[in-house]
Amino acid sequence: MRLTFFLLILLNLAFLVWSAGYLGTQDSGREPERLSQQISPEKIRIVAETSATSAKYEAEPLAGCRLVSNLGGDDAALLEKSLTSSAGVTTKVLAGTPVNTYWVLIPSLATRPIADKKLAEIRKLGVDDAKIVENETLGPVIISLGIFSTDKLAQDYLAAMNKKGVRSAQVEIRQRPSHKVALEVRGAAEQLQRLPEMLTPYPGSSLADCPVITPTAVPAATP
Secondary structure (H helix, E strand, C coil): CHHHHHHHHHHHHHHHHHHCCCCCCCCCCCHHHHHHHCCCHHHCCCCCCCCHHHHHCCCCCCEEEEEEEEECHHHHHHHHHHHHCCCCCEEEEEECCCEEEEEEEEEEECCHHHHHHHHHHHHHCCCCCCEEEECCCCCCEEEEEEEECCHHHHHHHHHHHHHHCCCCCEEEEEEECCCCEEEEEEEEHHHHCCHHHHCCCCCCCEEEECCCCCCCCCCCCCC
16 A cells, blocks of 8 residues: 555656656647747737728829919019918919010111111101111111010011111011019919909919929930
C-alpha cells in the first residue's frame, strides 16, 4: 500500500511538470499555445469604412469666372469692394487692353518745306482740318488728316479724301495704353449671376466669360 501511494504521488508530480511545459513543447491544440498565438487586443484599432472616391470628390459649389471690362480705376476699386464682401468671391484687377486708333495721314514727307507745299495743295481741295506733324516713324514729317476710333470711320473718311483728290493718304493703326482696367471675378455660379445687376452704376462696362487659356503641349524628349 505504501509503495502504491508513493507511486501515485510521483505520477501526479510528473504530470504536473509535463503539463507546465517543463519537459518540452506541448500539443498545439492546448490552451496555453492558443493564448500565445492570439493578437494583442490592445493593438487592434477599428477604422470606419469610407469611400475613397467620395472623400476625394466632396460636393463643392461649381465655380465660374467672368471678366468685367472697360472700368475706370476708381470704379474697379468700388466694384471689387462690393464683390469681395460676399464669401467665396475673389477678384483680380487686370490692365486694360491697349486701344487702337486709326490715323488718316499722308506719310513720308522728307522735309518741312515739302510738307508745307503739300498742305497748301490739300487745303485748295477743301480739306481744312489737315495739319503738319513731325513723326520719325512715319515721316520725318507727315500731314495728319484725322484720327478715328474705328477702322470703318477711318476708311470712310479716306474714301471721302480720295473723292476730293487727295490720293497719297492712307490709314495707319496706332495703339495707345488704355486708362481703363478689367476685373476678373471668380465665384459660385449663383454669385456671378448678380454681376449684370451690379454693373448698372458703371455705364460703358462690359461683361464676358474669362478667356480660356489652353496649355501648350510640351514635345516629348527624343531619346
